[in-house]
Amino acid sequence: MNKILIVEDEANMLRGLKDNLEFEGYIVDTAEEGNTGLEKLLQNKYDLILLDVMLPNISGFDICKTARKEGITTPIIMLTAKGEEIDKVLGLELGADDYITKPFSLRELLARIKAILRRTKSSGNGLINENINIQIGKLTVNFKNYEAFIDEKPVKMSHKEFEILHYLYQNANKTIDRDELMSNVWDINYDITTRTVDNFILKLRQKIENDPNQPKIIHTVHGVGYKFIF
Numbered sequence: 219m220n221k222i223l224i225v226e227d228e229a230n231m232l233r234g235l236k237d238n239l240e241f242e243g244y245i246v247d248t249a250e251e252g253n254t255g256l257e258k259l260l261q262n263k264y265d266l267i268l269l270d271v272m273l274p275n276i277s278g279f280d281i282c283k284t285a286r287k288e289g290i291t292t293p294i295i296m297l298t299a300k301g302e303e304i305d306k307v308l309g310l311e312l313g314a315d316d317y318i319t320k321p322f323s324l325r326e327l328l329a330r331i332k333a334i335l336r337r338t339k340s341s342g343n344g345l346i347n348e349n350i351n352i353q354i355g356k357l358t359v360n361f362k363n364y365e366a367f368i369d370e371k372p373v374k375m376s377h378k379e380f381e382i383l384h385y386l387y388q389n390a391n392k393t394i395d396r397d398e399l400m401s402n403v404w405d406i407n408y409d410i411t412t413r414t415v416d417n418f419i420l421k422l423r424q425k426i427e428n429d430p431n432q433p434k435i436i437h438t439v440h441g442v443g444y445k446f447i448f
């Protein structure tokens with residue numbers, strides 16, 4: 219049974235969505251304010267989140283950004299108001315999976331929910347299909363579930379760290395220059411620098427290398443980028 223969190227401050231809209239989704243067989247949890255919504259999604263596991271943009275306390279955009287930063291990969295559909303064209307783009311850049319403009323038909327929303335659930339269940343959020351644990355140095359990683367462990371203890375890794383590690387893993391034993399890494403892991407619109415890339419590599423080394431100062435897995439190729447030895 220799929221569990222959906224709705225974060226929406228308009229009482230009528232919230233009640234309507236909850237009733238209809240429950241009628242469709244979903245388990246529904248709700249929050250009416252940004253801070254409670256964020257708390258719930260950080261503490262519980264959902265299959266999908268419906269997230270309004272304009273909320274008391276914390277906006278839907280900030281919730282989305284924080285959730286992704288914390289490594290939460292649950293699909294998010296943003297509920298935007300009519301005419302918030304820029305907001306839609308912003309929402310998708312911040313890591314939302316889809317958006318729907320109010321007022322929307324229930325049928326359209328249900329179709330989007332079903333499409334996203336089907337996609338995420340079958341592809342594991344677009345990374346690797348096989349649900350397998352891979353040992354990379356001292357880190358055990360499951361790319362499909364965005365999970366990482368050291369000695370069976372969970373390790374906190376951001377969404378971006380998973381994506382970078384996954385890119386390196388897929389391109390093992392090849393020299394990867396920083397530009398290639400940037401264009402493949404970040405969206406073009408993000409203002410990132412080679413220093414950002416290097417900082418992520420430092421963080422990854424601390425998690426996978428026995429001695430991060432003497433890396434044996436992610437090697438630096440001076441003046442170019444990195445080489446992942448696997």
Ligand code: CA
Binds near residue numbers: 272
């Ligand atoms: Ca609102």
